[in-house]
Amino acid sequence: MPTFDYxxxxxxxxxxxxxxxxxxxRHARQLMRERGLWPRTLREVxxxxxxxxxxxxxxxxxxxxxxxxxxxxxxxxxxxxxxxALEAVxxxxxxxxxxxxxxxxxxxxxxxxxxxxxxxxxxxxxxELFRATVAAGERSGHLGHVLEQxxxxxxxxxxxxxKIQMALVxxxxxxxxxxxxxxxxxxxxxxxxxxxxxxxxxxxxxxxxALIGVSDALRNHGLLLIGALASLVGFWRWSxxxxxxxxxxxxxxxxxxxIGEVLRAMEAARFASTLAIxxxxxxxxxxALEIAAAVIGNLTIRARMVDVARSVRxxxxxxxxxxxxxxxxxxxxxxxxxxxxxxxLDRMLARAAEQQESSLAARIALVVSLFEPAMLVLxxxxxxxxxxxxxxxxxxxxxxxx
Numbered sequence: 007m008p009t010f011d012y013x014x015x016x017x018x019x020x021x022x023x024x025x026x027x028x029x030x031x032r033h034a035r036q037l038m039r040e041r042g043l044w045p046r047t048l049r050e051v052x053x054x055x056x057x058x059x060x061x062x063x064x065x066x067x068x069x070x071x072x073x074x075x076x077x078x079x080x081x082x083x084x085x086x087x088x089x090x091a092l093e094a095v096x097x098x099x100x101x102x103x104x105x106x107x108x109x110x111x112x113x114x115x116x117x118x119x120x121x122x123x124x125x126x127x128x129x130x131x132x133x134e135l136f137r138a139t140v141a142a143g144e145r146s147g148h149l150g151h152v153l154e155q156x157x158x159x160x161x162x163x164x165x166x167x168x169k170i171q172m173a174l175v176x177x178x179x180x181x182x183x184x185x186x187x188x189x190x191x192x193x194x195x196x197x198x199x200x201x202x203x204x205x206x207x208x209x210x211x212x213x214x215x216a217l218i219g220v221s222d223a224l225r226n227h228g229l230l231l232i233g234a235l236a237s238l239v240g241f242w243r244w245s246x247x248x249x250x251x252x253x254x255x256x257x258x259x260x261x262x263x264x265i266g267e268v269l270r271a272m273e274a275a276r277f278a279s280t281l282a283i284x285x286x287x288x289x290x291x292x293x294a295l296e297i298a299a300a301v302i303g304n305l306t307i308r309a310r311m312v313d314v315a316r317s318v319r320x321x322x323x324x325x326x327x328x329x330x331x332x333x334x335x336x337x338x339x340x341x342x343x344x345x346x347x348x349x350x351l352d353r354m355l356a357r358a359a360e361q362q363e364s365s366l367a368a369r370i371a372l373v374v375s376l377f378e379p380a381m382l383v384l385x386x387x388x389x390x391x392x393x394x395x396x397x398x399x400x401x402x403x404x405x406x407x408x
Contacts, residue, residue: 009109010034014043066131072160079153142287159283184385196221217395256305271366279359285352
């Protein structure tokens with residue numbers, strides 16, 4: 007059933023706006039008059055395949071996806087029909103974009119489509135992992151329980167992402183502040199100070215001459231340097247959109263000391279947790295492996311995980327395939343092998359993911375704790391060089407006077 011956004015005047019003449027469902031615009035105006043509303047504007051949203059371009063092209067934030075999934079699971083487990091549950095969650099949403107998206111999904115469900123099929127019309131909002139899990143829940147008849155697990159998984163991923171982002175905030179601020187302070191010293195303070203030494207006509211130490219050269223370059227070519235840096239960043243972002251260059255870059259990142267290890271740990275934790283939630287939702291192992299591989303961000307690791315899925319499809323064991331890939335830490339491999347032998351693969355995958363995320367958090371904390379003093383030492387060293395470049399000519403002048 008189509009959904010309409012309206013603006014109207016109530017019985018007291020006050021303007022109001024809202025959303026309702028009706029068979030046609032004429033039916034929508036009739037419903038509004040029955041509610042004591044006088045329609046001013048009426049716009050259809052979420053009807054048909056081309057009537058709702060905004061939700062089709064929009065994305066949902068992880069927090070929004072987790073919230074609506076949790077609300078939907080609560081209503082479905084309470085025995086509410088799926089159409090009514092979608093309508094209630096849409097009305098509950100404070101964001102019009104999310105409400106419009108859910109209304110469009112509800113329209114397709116009322117047309118007879120399965121929920122997973124309706125979600126598949128909006129692939130940017132609902133990722134493949136989400137849709138596959140919902141489809142498994144519909145097949146098993148435990149959609150509410152599967153949605154609850156999916157909400158917990160989405161919330162855990164969001165919490166892990168926020169934890170990493172918050173850990174990187176202070177080092178990033180410190181780096182930007184250091185660059186700004188050093189740039190201000192070289193661009194505005196140093197030229198006024200060293201002008202005295204230049205006017206004296208005495209030979210200057212090499213450190214002072216180098217500092218004057220850097221300062222002049224920043225003052226005369228600062229905009230050019232900023233433009234070159236912006237062009238370099240633009241070229242880098244363009245190269246990431248090229249499949250061949252992006253694959254080479256991802257392969258190169260894995261070989262960088264410390265960063266490559268952290269990236270492997272992140273991808274391993276994401277792979278294990280995704281495989282665990284799919285296994286709990288009764289998704290076949292081979293299909294779950296292909297979906298979990300698609301979730302991985304690094305293309306090099308993703309290609310190796312696709313090979314793992316292929317080897318399992320051909321009859322190999324999961325542990326053997328992951329061991330040959332070389333991207334899963336030994337501790338996780340032992341836990342996965344234990345779960346595979348005991349028939350508790352889903353539970354052991356979840357435990358392995360939790361253990362890997364804890365180890366990853368500790369490793370990131372270590373990297374951040376090393377980065378902060380390193381930035382302070384680097385900034386202190388640069389400031390020391392600037393001070394020495396200024397003091398050396400002063401000492402030379404004093405010796406000349408004496």
